[in-house]
Amino acid sequence: MLGVLLIGVILIVLVVGIVVSASSDKSVDVEPNSVLHMAFTTPITERTPNNPLAGLSFLGLNSEKSTGLNDILANIKKAKTDSNIKGIFLDESYMTSGQATTEEIRNALIDFKKSHKFVIAYSEVYTQGFYYLASVADKVYMNPKGIFEFTGFSQQVTFLKGALDKLGIEVQIIKVGTYKSAVEPLFLTKMSDPNRLQVTSYLGSLYDHFLTGISKSRGINKDSLFNYANSARVQFPEDALKLKLIDGLKYKDEILDELKTRTGVSKTANVVSVDLDEYTKSKADNADDDASSKKQIAIVYANGEISGGEGDDNSIGSERISKAIRKVRLDNKVKAVVLRVNSPGGSSLASDVIWREVALTKKVKPIIVSMGDYAASGGYYISCAADSIFAEPNTITGSIGIFAILPNMQKLFNDKLGVTFDGVKTGKFADLGDISRPLSPEERAILQNNVNHGYDEFTKAVAAGRGKTQEYINSIGQGRVWTGSQAIKIGLVDRLGNINDAIASAAKKAKLTNYNVVAYPEQKSFLKQLDGDVTNQMKVKMMRSELGDNYRVYEQLKGLTQMVRTPQARLPYDIVIK
Incomplete structure (x- = not known):
């Protein structure tokens, strides 16, 4: 009976998927005098997922909708010259994206304004991330009773040593790099001095860029902005208006009336608008119908943590990404390659596998790296062989270092659980890596030698x-994290710019004027993504329900368990700036 029910559920999902997929392929006609409505309330990924059920709820499971940065940038560029689009409305957004991603969208809006079309922003709650984006708008409005966050940046690290001590787990750390602090939560209860120094440095760099951007767009002195935040001057919407951080306090109906006026629509009619996902399916009224060039620039998306195997759109599998780079290297139609890296790192071995393909590609055709929010540690490793590297000022990069983790769970097994072990081995080091006992000095020396060699x-x-x-790289390495602004000064990055700048550079180096841009690796079909996804969603939903805000700590612990045994080239921690 249960089997029949499951088959029925799968069939329903497939039918719904086919119907939604068929309808999603239909072209959308944009009406004259339209407003491009942009509301970033879902995660922004590198590429829009190939999921026709995105945003739908089925049997209590939510297929989370996300928008790709690729489509966002393409839509803003298209809207700039589309005569049917009169302006952009930035509406109620929470910007669940990294700072470099927000930077790329912000710069695209600045470019859009060169068309002399309007950009209006409105929100009931301005997070610092959304305000940074909205500050480029012609008019920035907020709800009269809304919330305006403007307090500065902070970075918090969760330390687990106390909990591990109570469990009887000793974490044995082998690393290279004074600043390689990914392992600090496992054996310290607070930041080390070198880690505090690097966090203070890069957080200060990020904040300085944040204030500089707002200063330019709003015409407010940067020192004044710093003082507003440092003294908590903005506590109510009226404060933001008085300090000229915003242009007015309005309710949503008043914003809609202004949009009607700007687009020439009657006050009794509705605003003519098109959402981002709909606009993706539209063709601009002035689109070029000319035949496509046979010459191509390939963008290879490397997004997520690095590990061996296939991976997916949100994780970098060395097999999948190296295969994609190899494919475009051997394709005669592809004249240049842009490697888009958005990764905090991961397995050092998997990183080296990808690095090899980048180095081989450089010998036969141009390959340019475009860094996203992160291109750190292993993410920098796979980037360093390219012809040139582009990063945003607030990209997080560097973190050149290696570490390995091996837990000693003897006390947990013996004292807490009453479990003991015994066995036979044919060689002195046959059980090297056994977690039921501590490392011997000789074993630790072996592992340290491996990590030193990796570094x-x-x-x-x-x-x-x-x-x-190599001596210079060692001096700026040691696991230290840098922002893009800092990295360009020390030679880890060549230019500050976005993915379109990287594409233009690749075209110039390949001496191309007409070309198509093609994306790799090929995205998995919806049916392949569905395989195993339902079970995973159920598990995640239950964990989130039970743990609430502590789910982030669970994810951190889960990530640490995946680091065991295999040497890692990984960013010290997840950087979440509120």
């Missing part, structure tokens, strides 16, 4: 790719 290979690769000495 040596890492710094050699960076030195060769960047045209620097």
Whole structure:
């Protein structure tokens, strides 16, 4: 009976998927005098997922909708010259995206304004992320009873040593890099001095860029902005208006009336608007119908943590990404490659596999790296062999270092659980890595030697790719994290710019004027994504329901367990700036 029910559920999902997919392929006609409505209330990914059920709820499971940065940037560029689009309305957004992603959208809006079309922003709650984006608008409005967050940046690290001590788990750390602090939560109860120094440095760089951007767009002195935040001057909407951070306090109906006036629509009619996902399916009224060029620039998207195997759109599998790079390298139609990296790192071995393909590609055609929110540690490793590297000022990069983790769970097993172990081995080191006992000094030396060797290979690769000495790379390495603004000064990055700048650079280096842009790896079909997804969603939903805000700590613990045994080239921690 249960089997029949499951088959029925699967069939229904398939039918719904086919229907939704068929309808999603239909072209959308944009009416004259339209407003492009942009509301970022769902995660922004590198590419819009290939999921026709996105946003739908089925049997209590939600298929979360997300929008790809690729479509957002393409739509803003299209709207700039589309005579049917009169302006952009930024509406009620929470910007669940990294700072570099927000930066790319912000710069696209600045470019859009060159068309002399309007940009209006409105929100009931302005987070610092959304305000940074909205500050480029011609008019920034907020609800008279709304909330305006403007307090500065903070970074918090969760330390787990106390909990591990209570469980009887000793975490044995083998690392290279004074600043390589990914492992600190496992054996410290607070930040080390070197870690505090680097966090203070890069957080200060991010905040300075944040204030500089707002200062330019709003015409307010940067020091004044710093003082507003530092003294909590903005506590009520009236404060934001008085300090000229916004242009007016209005309710939504008043905003809609202004949009009607700007687009020439009658006050008794509705605003003519088109949402981002709909506009993606539209064709601008002035679109070029000319035949496509046979010459191509390939964008290879490398997004997420790095590991061996296939991976998916949100994780970098060395097999999948190296295969994609190899494919475009051998394709004669592809004249240049842009490697889009948005990764905090991961397995050092998997990173090296991808690095090899980048290095081979560089020998036969241009390959340019475009860094997203992160391109750190392993994410920098896979980038360093490229012809040139583009990053946003607020990209997080560097973190050149290696570490390995091996837990000693002897006390947990023996004292807490009453479990003991015994066995036979044919060699002294046959059970190296056994978590039921501590490492011997000789075993620790072996692992340290492996990690040292990994760091040596890492710094050699960076030195060769960047045209620097290994000694210099070691001096700026040591696991230290840098922002894009800092990285360009020390030679880890060549230029500050977005993915379109990287594409233009690749075209110039390949001497192309007419070309198509093609994306790799090929996105999985909806049916392949569905395989196993229902079970995973149920598990995640239950965990989120039970843990609430502590789910982030659970994810951190889960991530740490995946680091065990395999040497890692990974960012110290998740950087969440509120």
